[in-house]
Amino acid sequence: MHRVLLPFEFFEPTTIKEVVELVDGDKVRVLAGGVDLVLKMRRREILPEKVVSLQKVPGLDYVEGNGSAGLKFGALATLTQIEQSEVVMENCALLREAISKIVSVQTKTMGTAIGNLCVATPASDVAPPLYAMGARIKIVGVDAEREIPIEEFFVDAGKTALGPHEIVTEIVVPSLPSGSGGAFMKLSKTAEDIAKVNAAVMVTLADGRCEDARIALGSVAPTPIRAIGAETMMKGQKMDKKTIEEASxxxxxxxxxxxxxxxxxxxxxxxxxxxxxxxxxxAAARAQA
Amino acid sequence: MGKEIANFIVNGNEYEVIIEPHMLLIDVLRDEMGLMGTKYACGAGDCGSCTVLIDGKPSFSCLTLAVTAKGKNILTIEGMADGTALHPIQQAFVEKGAVQCGFCTPGMVLSTKALLDENSEPTRDDVKTALAGNLCRCTGYVKIVDAVEVAAGTMREGG
Structure with missing residues (x-):
């Protein structure tokens, strides 16, 4: 760990357009909360020539309901903001539960959820609930915008689907059908540490049967993954001990x-x-509650 | 943007400092302003020793680029006491034996301030949650939580 950062040029544009025009892979990096970027710059793991702050771009710090479509939040929405948001509490309790397992207050006040995803650590506590809820990632480039499912965003450990001149501006989380319940579990050495293993699940039940199941796992592959086989196995089954044991x-x-x-x-x-x-x-207990 | 003359508001005082973009807030506070109360320990966002309040929010000054804190309201441990009179949080830390080696104390006090500004009647669990980003290597947590409860009481009574 180095005590000081190496010099770089610093930019504080006020529009997304200017940000994406400047951004260029590892040479020109985006700064949101800085928790990860500044740390990696101290470790000399990333040595950008230029750093482009998003902080002066207005209108990126929202967390809001998206009508019947669910929930959306912007690139500057901090983990604390999302954890404390009433909309999230009502529509996206699983995400809130996962963020509450990141215990450092300072990390959550400074750090953004989208920043957490862009780091692409397999141990992210933010990604599994978003996998389990089928979140989509809105990406803006110089000439075009695109929206992809979160599964396509994570490419490898530390690697996302972002092109050199692209940034993530928004995450959209669809609303859940009635009869749905989710749960997040994290195992770590201490509460403060990153996950050894984490898991987010979402089930939709009707008359005690599983209509839909999504199981997302973190820290057990180069990216977060879905346990598709287990999900398929559960569909149409009675939500009992046997089904749960076979699926797990x-x-x-x-x-x-x-x-x-x-x-x-x-x-x-x-x-x-x-x-x-x-x-x-x-999750089954919550779906039935 | 390279070298510039930047204005900071720290503990209500204005400072004019020449900074460069790669300078960290903790270094500007300690080396440029002489405010040595903010402690540097892990440098990685694990320990919370470097915690300061930026616009009221507990932040790692060791992971904050100084340039992004320009013009914001920064509170460090030096801004807690009123002259020679300790802040009720500091007084409670002293009285309850919540200071052992003292290295985590500035961060603990500032995280406590952020908590009590939002919640004047925290439970012990609320206190633990609010201080989860601050490590005490002397492991004096019980007395720290005791002190926060005492401070909350004093502050509710207007002390």
């Missing part, structure tokens, strides 16, 4: 974790099974 065992099989300082691959896989089981039970 299948989810563990979908995980391809590594061993590192935080955990072994074996332990992570086994914990996927446990976390998904607990999360499905909790």
């Amino acid at each position: 065992a299948s989810a563990a099989e979908a995980a391809t974790p590594i061993s590192d300082i935080r955990s072994t691959a074996e332990y992570r896989k086994e914990m996927v099974r446990i976390l998904v089981k607990d999360a499905l039970q909790e």
Whole structure:
């Protein structure tokens, strides 16, 4: 860790257009909250020639309902803002639950949810709930805008689908059908640490049967992943102990974790099974409540 | 944007400092303004020692580019006491033995200030949640939470 940053040129444009015209991969980086960027610049992991702040671009710090379409938030919406938003509490409790597991107040006051996604860490606590809710990522480039599902946004550890002259401006989270319930589980060495394993699940029930299920896992592959096999297995089944146990065992099989300082691959896989089981039970109870 | 003369408002006082974009807020506070109360420890956003309030919000001064804090209201530990009279939070930390080696204390006090500004009657859980981003390597957490409760009481009574 270096005590000081190496010099760079700094820009504070006031429009998104100017931002995307300046941004250029690792050479010209965007600054939102800075929690990750500044840290990596100190570690000399990223050495941008220019840093472009988003902070002076007006109108990016919203968290708001999107009519019947659900919820949306902008590039400068901080984790604290989202965690405390009433709209999120009502329509997107799963996201709120996940953010509450990031315990550092300072990280949440400074850090933005979109910044967290753009870092593309497989251990993100923000990504799994958004996978489980089918969130879409709005990307703006120099000439065009596009919107992609979050699964396509995460490409590899530390790598997103963003082109060199693109930024993420908004996340759209669709509203959930009635009878839905979600749950987020995180296992970490201490509450402050990043996840060894995390899991976000969302189930939609009708008459005790599972109409839809989404299971997202973090920290067990180069990107967050969905346990598609387990999801398919659950559809149409009665939401009982057997279904939940089979689905969680299948989810563990979908995980391809590594061993590192935080955990072994074996332990992570086994914990996927446990976390998904607990999360499905909790989500089912919430869906029926 | 390169070298510039920037204006900062720290503890209600205006400072005019020559800065460059790569300078961190903690270094401007400590080295340019001589406000040594803000402590540098992990440099990575893990420990909270460098916490200052920027427009009332607890922030890591070691991960904040100084240039982004221009013109904002910055509160450091030096701005807590009123002359020689300690702030009720500081007084409570002293009285309850919540200061051991003291290195985490400035950050703890400022995170406490941010909490009590929003919630004058926090539960012990509220206090723990609010201080979760501040580590005490002496592990004196129980007395720190005790002190915050005492400070909250004093401040409710208008102290």
